[in-house]
Amino acid sequence: MKKIWTLLTVLLGTAVMASAQSTMSCCTKPAGQNATEAFAMLATNEDFSGGHDAPLPFRYAGEGQPIEFKTPDGKTGKGFEIKSATPSDKYLFVIHEWWGLNDYIKQEAAQYAKDLPGVNILALDLYDGQVATTPEEAGKYMQAVKTDRAQAIIKGAVQYAGSKAQVASVGWCFGGGWSLQTALLAGKQDVGCVMYYGMPEKDVAKLKTLNTDVLGIFGSQDKWINPEVVTQFQKDMAAAKKKVTIKSYDADHAFANPSNPKxxxxxxxxxxxxxxxxxxxxxxxxx
Structure with a gap:
């Protein structure tokens, strides 16, 4: 009987540890990781990768052009820009999902250019030219993003826009988390942030530095950026004395992605x- 109880205890402990590891990979950030790095770790989660179908074929053929700009780390950043028809110091940074700056993101940029006349639209490339066509590639590219490099690209884009520019950002999934980071990095120049189902920043001290309110769009069926994560984000923003508006849909992760069959x-x-x-x-x- 003693041996049976010992075996049950070991099995129970193993189950609890497995459950904790699963929760850690989806909902919390390990010590020493920032929010975007924690999200990138989801690429190792088979459920997360398997939940992203490969993009449907699509070719964008509208306005806009690829650009390059200097970055603070001595390199160059890449982007896709649609200039306002009239001179403007207003810039919307569009940040791609884990697939990279593909033609779907260029199409999103073009739609925002139509919806926001008088605003320059700049889709940033945080993958330095790499575009994924399979979940395996996307996971590899997302994990390979270095925080310092991504921050340098965003800072370079702000410098490209100019010291008088008003900057706002929008992003999805991987880009949703980086949209919020863009708002933090742009400082006093930032006037808006839209984040679609991205990993929120959990450092209240950083959130206190925001110069804008935030619009967060999430799916209540999302297993990774789940309602618990969203609720904690609301609490953290309240602690930082910053306004956040949350819109939650009865949908799964990436529900707003037109390249997704779902x-x-x-x-x-x-x-x-x-x-x-x-x-x-x-x-x-x-x-």
Missing amino acids: YNKTFGDDAHALSVTYLKKNFKLKS
């Missing part, structure tokens, strides 16, 4: 409309 157009369109309304208000554009 794309929910109704929710995606509604979320986009909310984003445009928010950005118009923060940029102080005429309706």
Whole structure:
């Protein structure tokens, strides 16, 4: 009997440890990691990778052009820019999902250019030219992103926009977390931040430095950026005395991604409309 109880104790302990490890990989950040690095670690989670179908074929052929700009680390950053028809110091940084700066993101940039006349649209490339076509590639590229390099690209983009520029950002998934980081990095120049199902910043001291409110768009069925993570983000923003507006849809992760076969157009369109309304208000554009 004693041996049976010992065996049960070992099995129970193993199950608890496995459960804790699963929770750690999805919902918390290990010591020493920042929010974006914690999100990148999800690439090692088979459920997360398996939940992202390969993008459907698509080729963007609209306006805009690729650009390069200097970055503080002595290198160059890449992006895709659609300039405002009239001279403007207003810039919206568009930050890609874990696939990279593909044609779907260029299409999103073009849509924002139409929705926000008078705003320059700059889609940033945090993968330095790499674009994934499979979940395996995407996971590899997302894990390979170095925080210092991504920050240098964002800072370089802010310098490219100019010291008088007003900057806002929008991003999805991987880019959702980096949209919030962009708001932190842009400092006093930042006027808006939209983050779609991205990993929130959990350092309240950093959140206190935000110069803007935040619009967070999430899916209540998301297993990774789940309602628990979103609730904690609301608490952290409250502690930082910063405003956050949360819109949660009865949908899964990446529901607003038109390249995803599981794309929910109704929710995606509604979320986009909310984003445009928010950005118009923060940029102080005429309706």
